[in-house]
Amino acid sequence: xxxxxxxxxxxxxxxxxxxxxxxxxxxxxxxxxxxxxxxxxxxxxxxxxxxxxxxxxxxxxxxxxxxxxxxxxxxxxxxxxxxxxxxxxxxxxxxxxxxxxxxxxxxxxxxxxxxxxxxxxxxxxxxxxxxxxxxxxxxxxxxxxxxxxxxxxxxxxxxxxxxxxxxxxxxxxxxxxxxxxxxxxxxxxxxxxxxxxxxxxxxxxxxxxxxxxxxxxxxxxxxxxxxxxxxxxxxxxxxxxxxxxxxxxxxxxxxxxxxxxxxxxxxxxxxxxxxxxxxxxxxxxxxxxxxxxxxxx
Numbered sequence: 170x171x172x173x174x175x176x177x178x179x180x181x182x183x184x185x186x187x188x189x190x191x192x193x194x195x196x197x198x199x200x201x202x203x204x205x206x207x208x209x210x211x212x213x214x215x216x217x218x219x220x221x222x223x224x225x226x227x228x229x230x231x232x233x234x235x236x237x238x239x240x241x242x243x244x245x246x247x248x249x250x251x252x253x254x255x256x257x258x259x260x261x262x263x264x265x266x267x268x269x270x271x272x273x274x275x276x277x278x279x280x281x282x283x284x285x286x287x288x289x290x291x292x293x294x295x296x297x298x299x300x301x302x303x304x305x306x307x308x309x310x311x312x313x314x315x316x317x318x319x320x321x322x323x324x325x326x327x328x329x330x331x332x333x334x335x336x337x338x339x340x341x342x343x344x345x346x347x348x349x350x351x352x353x354x355x356x357x358x359x360x361x362x363x364x365x366x367x368x369x370x371x372x373x374x375x376x377x378x379x380x381x382x383x384x385x386x387x388x389x390x391x392x393x394x395x396x397x398x399x400x401x402x403x404x405x406x407x408x409x410x411x412x413x414x415x416x417x418x419x420x421x422x423x424x425x426x427x428x429x430x431x432x433x434x435x436x437x438x439x440x441x442x443x444x445x446x447x448x449x450x451x452x453x454x455x456x457x458x459x460x461x462x463x464x465x466x
Contacts, residue, residue, distance in 0.1 A: 175444075175447035189333065190258040195445065203238050203242035206238070206273040219436070230431065232433045245294050262302075264304070283321045288330075301334070359385060384423055418451070422462070
């Protein structure tokens with residue numbers, strides 16, 4: 170049962186790279202922080218409180234991007250305002266590749282445009298380097314296209330603007346192409362209970378290679394931004410057995426897929442933040458893990 174006094178320390182740690190602090194395996198994803206593009210935006214003070222509370226709870230891994238913004242809020246700016254000057258043990262992971270104009274239309278950067286996206290993240294976060302930058306693909310993107318973009322980021326790594334690189338929304342062949350160019354410290358993919366056998370195998374391959382696997386939408390799954398919806402009978406029954414919420418069960422299942430698996434759930438609600446962090450102390454049995462791992466869980 171989750172501890173009544175949650176701490177991200179209970180989730181364990183993972184070392185993304187030798188020159189980075191070890192991160193707690195329950196982190197924080199900032200995608201929801203600014204609010205929807207066409208909405209009024211989140212309450213600024215509430216957003217700042219959530220970020221600071223995350224640090225108080227031991228979270229030191231924050232995932233963000235310059236394209237996480239609403240008409241009035243920017244995730245990077247909120248992180249800067251709440252957490253700068255940054256603690257030495259804080260690791261901020263950003264991503265590039267996609268971009269949005271002020272009307273919310275998606276645009277995809279060409280290799281020569283990635284430096285501009287990196288510099289935008291640097292400016293918004295108020296940093297002179299980025300700890301980790303993930304290159305996010307369009308999943309079906311040709312390997313050569315991924316290689317060209319990843320090569321451009323590798324040059325920025327050599328220039329000192331980026332310390333380490335990762336990839337997001339990829340298949341194994343994309344990862345292989347990236348690793349042929351420069352070291353990869355993490356993979357960010359859609360993943361959660363009921364994942365396909367193919368994705369399960371990819372998770373294990375990353376672990377064998379010493380690469381962190383960082384799921385997004387591990388609570389909402391294929392519903393993505395729409396939210397969690399009905400968790401299903403299996404998740405509900407396991408949650409009831411542990412006196413936990415369905416979201417906590419999904420996070421706990423995700424974390425127990427391997428020591429290299431990191432969670433980055435996001436929220437703008439302080440109470441939900443504490444629940445997410447508390448999931449790091451929830452331990453599921455082998456039978457429960459197997460039950461929740463079935464495709465129809």
